[in-house]
Amino acid sequence: MTSVPGPARALPIPAPPSAGETVETYLRRLAHLNHVHVDDLKLHLGLEHTRRVETMNASTVSRLATITGRSLTELGWALPELSERHKNPALFRDDRLPACPHCVRRHRGGPILRYYPPHVHACTKHRIWIGHAYPLSSPRLGTCLDISKTPAITAAERRHRRLAGRHGAVRTRDAYLCAGQIWDHVVSLFLTNPVAETLNILSPTVVRHSTSEPAYRAAVYPKLVMITTLLLSSHWSRVAAHPDTRNEFFSEANRRIHGWSHGWISSRHPLNAWAEHLSDGRCTSSTLARFNDSQTIKVTR
Ligand SMILES: [Zn+2]
Incomplete structure (x- = not known):
């Protein structure tokens, strides 16, 4: 228990707090x-x-x-x-x-x-x-x-805010977390770095990047928002929710993420969990781990 030392006295310089400050x-x-x-x-x-x-x-x-x-x-x-x-x-x-x-x-x-x-x-x-x-x-x-030299990141930020306005902050957050997992899965599977060009602009002197560092997170941000947009799409949500049409959703997701279209994904792919929750209403945020694992990747120049 902390004792209170006498009456409170006004500070000579009573600076205001900033919005959202700790x-x-x-x-x-x-x-x-x-x-x-x-x-x-x-x-x-x-x-x-x-x-x-x-x-x-x-x-x-x-x-x-x-x-x-x-x-x-x-x-x-x-x-x-x-x-x-x-x-x-x-x-x-x-x-x-x-x-x-x-x-x-x-x-x-x-x-x-x-x-x-x-x-x-x-x-x-x-x-x-x-x-x-x-x-x-x-x-x-x-x-x-x-990020002034990478306008795609600023554009993605505006798009992300529009998604939150349209679909709600919590639902958009869940989709964004799932997008992070999907991206993490893609990087692990293919061992390539499709954001190398952006990374070179953001931090040109760095050869090896960690997935936990700001430059990498900023570089992949447009990709994550692109995937988030797909996950929140009402049309593709309906397609993903039904087992008979789910492969169409996987095919579209593969086309957007990898650049080629096919309807197969591994059973451990996070898209499976997302499609399942759409069909049976299970909560996503409690079953999806946070996208915060750190890896080191080599930038392809
Ligand atoms: Zn500012």
Whole structure:
């Protein structure tokens, strides 16, 4: 139990939070701007200074409002963790990401980690790849990637957002996760790298890439969104759901993914799981593992 040290005092520089920001980076920025140690700021709020902050009770939130002069409404809107909105899969991905540095340019005091909607992977305004999932325990800052020379990634981002608007955030997320599994399956099977040209543009000095690094994730993004579009198609969903026409779906999927058309896929192919869930209504997200396995691939030049 942490004791509360006296009345809350207003900070000389009450900087505002950024939209979707984590409480931890907001407190760190406030501390830096006001020349106090973040541990002392946490203690003043009634928080445990040795822990990274993810949640705050009503008392500590009230003290945060007092020291910043911000209303509870403003803080709650900007900081999803205060209302646990960051745990809602329809609103946010379950990982914290470095904010686009251009979007948060006016927010001073240090790096910003924030939550993004599940279908947002790039800033289309500034053409920045926002990043990818980091474990909550080990965030990495400064990994934003310039995608201004690869317009297909920005176009895919716009398409992904339209899909979420049309089909819903959760359903689109499930399809995108399945697309990641399908792509992973394809790369493993064929041992080729069909995104080598894009990788060479994004990181020209790197010869070997890991599938977990931002450049690879950005390079395959248009492919994943293309597969996601197919999985969400109402026409192809009807075709896939019926056993008599399922091979037509597999044939179309193979044509789009591999460039050739045939109606056969292996029993372990993730498309099988997707087609099965369409026919019997089983949940996809609980049966599909996350697309986060790391592999090392050789770029073909
Ligand atoms: Zn931006």
